[in-house]
Amino acid sequence: MTITFAAAAEGFVRDLDEDFRRIEKLVARAREAGAGLLALPEAALGGYLSSLHGDHDDEPPQLDGDGPEIGRLIDLAGDMVITAGYCERGDTASGGRPYNSCVAVTGDGVLGRHRKVHQPLNENNSYAAGDRFAAFDSPVGRMGMMICYDKAFPEAARALAVDGARVVVCMSAWPASRTNRAPVLADDRWTRRFDLFDRARALENQIVWVSANQAGEYGSMQLVASAKIVDPGGEVLATTGTEAGLAVASIDVDESVDAARRFMGHLRDRRQASYVPVPA
Template structure:
């Protein structure tokens, strides 16, 4: 199967409408691919906190409509990155959208781990409450977003739900690029899955983006990696590699669940 990551440049010189037009054109040009993935927050700007309330949209808003039409025109599975979603109760969420080749939305995922500690996303957005996997012809996909990469228990839950492909849009700061590379490869090795991380390029909200989108195989090998600027990154992957790797190194079979954890005080001895 052929997978493409559209590493979009996101900067403050373009508004959401212009970004939607450009992204839709790029998706439509990928006819013949099987899967296309966009970055986190590319329409509203993942670091433009001050404009989120203005640019928030419902699940069937302008970004979803543009991406649905582009997926249908190209006949591809499309992970449309994330939008700033305004839920019916007014809560904002960082929400990923996945469309089938017919343009129908097959799933959406509200980001569980919000970045910012006491500011930004953590202060302004609600937290998702459920993991999301979606069956596709090439294998079940699990959805996660950017900061989620730092929380391995989420990816183990996606594995247990049947994920074979982990799709991770991101708007990762350039100063922590090596963390990104480490986490993407680690999650692939841990879960023996393909990981496709599509990362924004450019600079917006005063934060330079890392770029370096990656396609990593279940053995941890980097099949393709982009540079820092806007780029169309394509890789041919063999979904059967997941089964081959899991059979060759059956670590998932050897998991021991329900290990008791002793209660400890900070820097104290077990139980006391």
């Protein structure tokens, strides 16, 4: 079955009503394109940190995982799958610190959740870390989610693929480099890394990869946008480039994944006994 995927590159702010106005516009565009899944960026509900270097003086609003904001997202989704990032209220296990989280919903409710595991620079000063990667079933097939820096670790995407995910959505607030930033955003080394990780994770696991990212400027950061859909061969089917927008592409998930794995099956051909465990 062919599924149309939409990945958003858009900026989001502390004002939740404004965020939902932007989300409503993206949902309308995705629905007009016939999308079965719309991926919104990390921190789409309430905005991301204004800096990754410990020099910010504001925090995103903490939201409950089953609170009214998630309910509002469910109401917007209808028969579409929507994924979105938010700051999840802390609990006893986190010592009260919030999690950098994301959720997948349809109009019927929550399909899956993820808490960001890997934390860059000083993000651990603001968020507690998650501790797992798990796939779940959805109307677009078995899928998994991760957030931003998670994709720099091959084990994260591999864990989801081994758990049966054929679609992985990565939601980011990925900035350009802070030092020696390129005059043209597309040439910035952090933009190139963002794109390389997207293509590599799709290819090495032979999965459909959907990458959403924040766009524009927020605090001290210039976000690289570059939302995209990547096929199981690592080819970019659609991208926003470094501008805000919506990347839209249609692909038969099962057919494309099965074709990619038919002869060169990366999951099938692993030699687990040869991989020496790396000490923690």
